[in-house]
Amino acid sequence: MRTFQIDTGGSLIAPATRPAPTPSAGEVLVRVKASSINARDLLIVSGRYPIEVPPGRIPLSDGAGVVEAVGDGVSRFRVGDRVMSTFHPTWLYGPFPQWGEFHGTQRDGWLTEYIALGEQSLVAMPDHLSFEEAATLPCAALTAWSAVSGVGPGDALLVQGSGGVSVFALQFGRLAGARVLATTSSEEKGRRLGRLGASDVVNYVSTPEWGAQVRALTGGGADRVVEIGGAGTLAQSIEAVAYGGQIALVGNLASGGGMDVTRFFRRAATLRSISVGSRSDFERMNKVIGRHRLRPVIDRVVPFDQAPEAFAHFEKGPRFGKVVIGH
Ligand SMILES: NC(=O)c1ccc[n+]([C@@H]2O[C@H](COP(=O)([O-])OP(=O)(O)OC[C@H]3O[C@@H](n4cnc5c(N)ncnc54)[C@H](OP(=O)(O)O)[C@@H]3O)[C@@H](O)[C@H]2O)c1
Missing domain, CATH: 3.90.180.10 (Medium-chain alcohol dehydrogenases, catalytic domain)
Known part of the structure; x- marks a missing residue:
């Protein structure tokens, strides 16, 4: 073969x-x-x-x-x-x-x-x-599914960029009835994220302090942040997350930065590590994908x-x- x-x-x-x-x-x-x-x-x-x-x-x-x-x-x-x-x-x-x-x-x-x-x-x-x-589906979609689990109608979800995990997270967030905000590096990708249902798109290159913008747009921060940048974006995610919200730690694509523990503490937020998901999570996700004919x-x-x-x-x-x- x-x-x-x-x-x-x-x-x-x-x-x-x-x-x-x-x-x-x-x-x-x-x-x-x-x-x-x-x-x-x-x-x-x-x-x-x-x-x-x-x-x-x-x-x-x-x-x-x-x-x-x-x-x-x-x-x-x-x-x-x-x-x-x-x-x-x-x-x-x-x-x-x-x-x-x-x-x-x-x-x-x-x-x-x-x-x-x-x-x-x-x-x-x-x-x-x-x-x-x-x-x-096996890695990117299931990771996104795990990262947005618990997000529901009326919640504000922030996804970072237009890679595999983030686009699925946007789709699952919309299915769950959440308002989804996205960051990206290009205007064209921003338009595509909008067509997929992102209510607001912030360019993280021209707006390096995007956390404050997400906070302002949502009137208090995102209830869930799907963190794919890791060390290089965590400071902005902490800025963006709502009091009592959650940052689902998925990836480490952006180097540098790190975490200001005091600032994080003041958000009273949760940081949750994601490792894709189990077979039973996968089967549950597939039922939802099938029912909504998500592509x-x-x-x-x-x-x-x-x-x-x-x-x-x-x-x-x-x-x-x-x-x-x-x-
Ligand atoms: N923990 C887990 O279970 C798990 C599972 C899967 C993946 N991961 C990790 O999650 C990360 C994403 O995986 P992926 O497969 O989705 O990657 P990917 O498809 O390679 O994602 C690439 C996109 O990420 C965006 N990006 C890069 N740096 C960014 C930054 N500083 N701010 C915002 N967006 C940024 C860019 O979007 P734009 O082009 O729109 O700017 C880029 O096109 C990787 O680190 C991967 O290893 C973890």
């Missing part, structure tokens, strides 16, 4: 061929139809991820495909079912248990024609979605044999929403 693997020879990933796997007892063989790139994947293939990943690893945690064969004892899926990966293959339900093994780091990932894996680590696709759309926002679908170009585009942009690889 054709795959891509992490390259040590100068480019991020290189094509390779390997024997197609056969499913063991309890495993499912998936013919992968689409995969998608997350910020983490770029760090992994470029050697900037905090844990060591061996050369030759097949990248990507997120994918969707068709069940091609099942091993002995499999009961959750049948041949022909349309399935998606889970980011935490062993976190099935309940509170976060512990760090496990992930596809793309400790286990081979989804940038391949076939993958064999335990049936417990797969979920069924929402019926109305294409494989390309479904491949965007993921895809920047572009790149053919499988051009996967290196997909990574290059992910890195250099400009992009809006998810970058998908069609297999």
